[in-house]
Amino acid sequence: MLFFDDVSKIYSHDAIALKNINLRIEPKEFVSLVGASGAGKTTLLRLLLREEDPSGGHVYLDGIDITSIPRRRLHHVRRRIGTVFQDYKLLPMKTAYENVAFAMEAAGRLDEEIQEDVPQALDVVGLGDKMKNYPHQLSGGEKQRVAIARALVNRPDVILADELTGNLDPVNTWEIMKLLQKINELGTTILLASHNKEVVNAIGKRLVVLDHGEIISDEQNGKYLL
Amino acid sequence: MLFTTLKRTIHAGLVSFWRNGWLSMATIMVMALTLFVMGSLLFVNALMNSVITSLEQKIDITVYFMPGATDDQMLAVKQDVEKLPDVKAVTFVSRDAALAVFQEAHKDNALIASALQEVGENPLEASINIRATDPRHYAAISDFLVNKKYPIVEKINYFENQTVIDRLSSILASVRGGGALIALFLAFIAVLVAFNTIRIAIFTMREEISIMRLVGATSWFVRGPFLVNGVLYGVVAAVATVLAFLPITWLIAPKLLLLVPSFDLYHYFAANFLQFFGLLAAFGVILGSLSSVFAVRRYLKV
Missing domain, CATH: 3.30.70.3040 (Alpha-Beta Plaits)
Incomplete structure (x- = not known):
C-alpha cells in the first residue's frame, strides 16, 4: 500500500509544488494522476522515488517511511518500485537485453534467473526479436517497451509511469496502455501520471486530479474533463 | 554473491571501456601525457643525480x-x-x-x-x-x-x-632543492589535468549514473565499473608511455652522452625498465581509480 501523509513540497514561497497531499493507494490498484503541466504530478512520483525530499509530511510504502530511509539504503525501496519515464531513460551504451538485465543485476539476482527472466520480460512487451538492439536502433515506442520491461522484470510492487505516452504516436500509445493494464491485471499496482485526457478516460480506473499542487478530485471511474 | 558482483563489475567496466572507445582513447592520451611528464621527471632526476655525483666525486x-x-x-x-x-x-x-x-x-x-x-x-x-x-x-x-x-x-x-668547495656545495644543494620543487609543481599540474579529464569523461555519463541509481543500484554497484575504467586508463596509459619512451630515449641518449658522459639515458631506462613501468602503472592506476571514484561520487546523490 502507498500512502502520502500530509505531503508538501515547497521550493520557495511562490513555487509550491504540492500542498498537504493525503493519498492512499491500495495494492493492485490502477490510479491515474492527472492535471495540467505544473500541477504536481511528477513531483509526487519523484517523492515516491526519493529523488527529492518533501518539505513536510511522509510517504509510506507498505508501512515503510520512505522519507526517513538513509540515502545509502534507498536502493531497497527502489527495487520494489518499477519506473517508466517519458524520456525512457535507457542506458545508451547497453542493448535492450542489457538494459533490462541491469535492473536484475543491480538487485543481486542470479545469472540463471537473469538469463531466464530478461527474454521473458522482453517477450511480454513484444521485443523478443530486438534484444540485441541498442536504444538508438529502436523507435520511441520500442524504447518505451524496453523501459517497461526493465520496470517489471524485478516483479515490483508498484510501477510508476510518468507521461509514458508523451512521446508516442496514437497507435503506440494504445498498445503501451494495454500493456500497462495487462501488468496491472497480473497484480502490480500502477500509478500513471498523465495529462492525456483520452488515455486516462479510456482506462476508466481511479482518477486523481491535481491542480496547483492540491488534489481537487479523487474518484473511481472518474472522467478528466478539464 | 561477492564473487558474482565482482565479476559483473569487472565485466561492466571492460564493456564500458570498449564501447566508449573514443572517450576511453581521449582519456588514455591525456593520462599518458601525464605519465610522460612524470617519467621525464624521473629521467631528469636520474640525470641530475648522475651529474651531481660525478661533480661530488671530483671534490x-x-x-x-x-x-x-x-x-x-x-x-x-x-x-x-x-x-x-x-x-x-x-x-x-x-x-x-x-x-x-x-x-x-x-x-x-x-x-x-x-x-x-x-x-x-x-x-x-x-x-x-x-x-x-x-x-x-x-x-x-x-x-x-x-x-x-x-x-x-x-x-x-x-x-x-675552501671557496671553490663551498660554492660548489651550495650550487649542488640549490640544484637539488630547486629541481625537487619544479618537479613537484609539474607533477601537480599533470595530475590536475588527468583528474579533470576523467571528471569530464564521467560528467558525460552523469545521466546514466542517475538512471542506475533510480533502478535500484547501490552506490558501489554504480561506482565499480567506473573504478575498473580508471584502473584500465592507468594501465594502458602506462604501457603507452613506456613504449613511447623506448625510441625517445634511444634517440636522445647519444646526444645527451656528449653533454653528460656519465649518464647513458637509454641504458638507464633499459636497466630500470620494470621498476619504471611498475612505478608509472601504479601511479596511473591510483590516479585513474581515485579520480573516477571522486568524480562519480558527485552524481551518486540521487
Whole structure:
C-alpha cells in the first residue's frame, strides 16, 4: 500500500509544488494522476522515488517511511518500485537485453534467473526479436517497451509511469496502455501520471486530479474533463 | 554473491571501456601525457643525480705529511679520519705512489722529467686523500684534523680550495632543492589535468549514473565499473608511455652522452625498465581509480 501523509513540497514561497497531499493507494490498484503541466504530478512520483525530499509530511510504502530511509539504503525501496519515464531513460551504451538485465543485476539476482527472466520480460512487451538492439536502433515506442520491461522484470510492487505516452504516436500509445493494464491485471499496482485526457478516460480506473499542487478530485471511474 | 558482483563489475567496466572507445582513447592520451611528464621527471632526476655525483666525486681534500713521518704515524691518522661518520673513503698515497702517479701524469714532459732527475730523490710527500659523504662536511673534517694537532701533518689543502668547495656545495644543494620543487609543481599540474579529464569523461555519463541509481543500484554497484575504467586508463596509459619512451630515449641518449658522459639515458631506462613501468602503472592506476571514484561520487546523490 502507498500512502502520502500530509505531503508538501515547497521550493520557495511562490513555487509550491504540492500542498498537504493525503493519498492512499491500495495494492493492485490502477490510479491515474492527472492535471495540467505544473500541477504536481511528477513531483509526487519523484517523492515516491526519493529523488527529492518533501518539505513536510511522509510517504509510506507498505508501512515503510520512505522519507526517513538513509540515502545509502534507498536502493531497497527502489527495487520494489518499477519506473517508466517519458524520456525512457535507457542506458545508451547497453542493448535492450542489457538494459533490462541491469535492473536484475543491480538487485543481486542470479545469472540463471537473469538469463531466464530478461527474454521473458522482453517477450511480454513484444521485443523478443530486438534484444540485441541498442536504444538508438529502436523507435520511441520500442524504447518505451524496453523501459517497461526493465520496470517489471524485478516483479515490483508498484510501477510508476510518468507521461509514458508523451512521446508516442496514437497507435503506440494504445498498445503501451494495454500493456500497462495487462501488468496491472497480473497484480502490480500502477500509478500513471498523465495529462492525456483520452488515455486516462479510456482506462476508466481511479482518477486523481491535481491542480496547483492540491488534489481537487479523487474518484473511481472518474472522467478528466478539464 | 561477492564473487558474482565482482565479476559483473569487472565485466561492466571492460564493456564500458570498449564501447566508449573514443572517450576511453581521449582519456588514455591525456593520462599518458601525464605519465610522460612524470617519467621525464624521473629521467631528469636520474640525470641530475648522475651529474651531481660525478661533480661530488671530483671534490676531495688531501692531507700532506711531513717528510719524516713514519708509516705507523700516518696510518694512525688515516684510521682516526676513517672513524668520522661523515667520511666516505680515505686513501693512503705513499711517497713512491705519489711519484709514480706524478711521473705517469707528466711522462710526455721532458722538462719535468729532467728536473726530477736533477733533484735526485723523491721530492713528493706522502698523503691521505679524503672523500666525504657530502661536500658540506669537508670543513668539519678539516677542523677535526687541525684540532687534533697532529705533528706529522704538514698541510691540508681544504683551506686552499675552501671557496671553490663551498660554492660548489651550495650550487649542488640549490640544484637539488630547486629541481625537487619544479618537479613537484609539474607533477601537480599533470595530475590536475588527468583528474579533470576523467571528471569530464564521467560528467558525460552523469545521466546514466542517475538512471542506475533510480533502478535500484547501490552506490558501489554504480561506482565499480567506473573504478575498473580508471584502473584500465592507468594501465594502458602506462604501457603507452613506456613504449613511447623506448625510441625517445634511444634517440636522445647519444646526444645527451656528449653533454653528460656519465649518464647513458637509454641504458638507464633499459636497466630500470620494470621498476619504471611498475612505478608509472601504479601511479596511473591510483590516479585513474581515485579520480573516477571522486568524480562519480558527485552524481551518486540521487
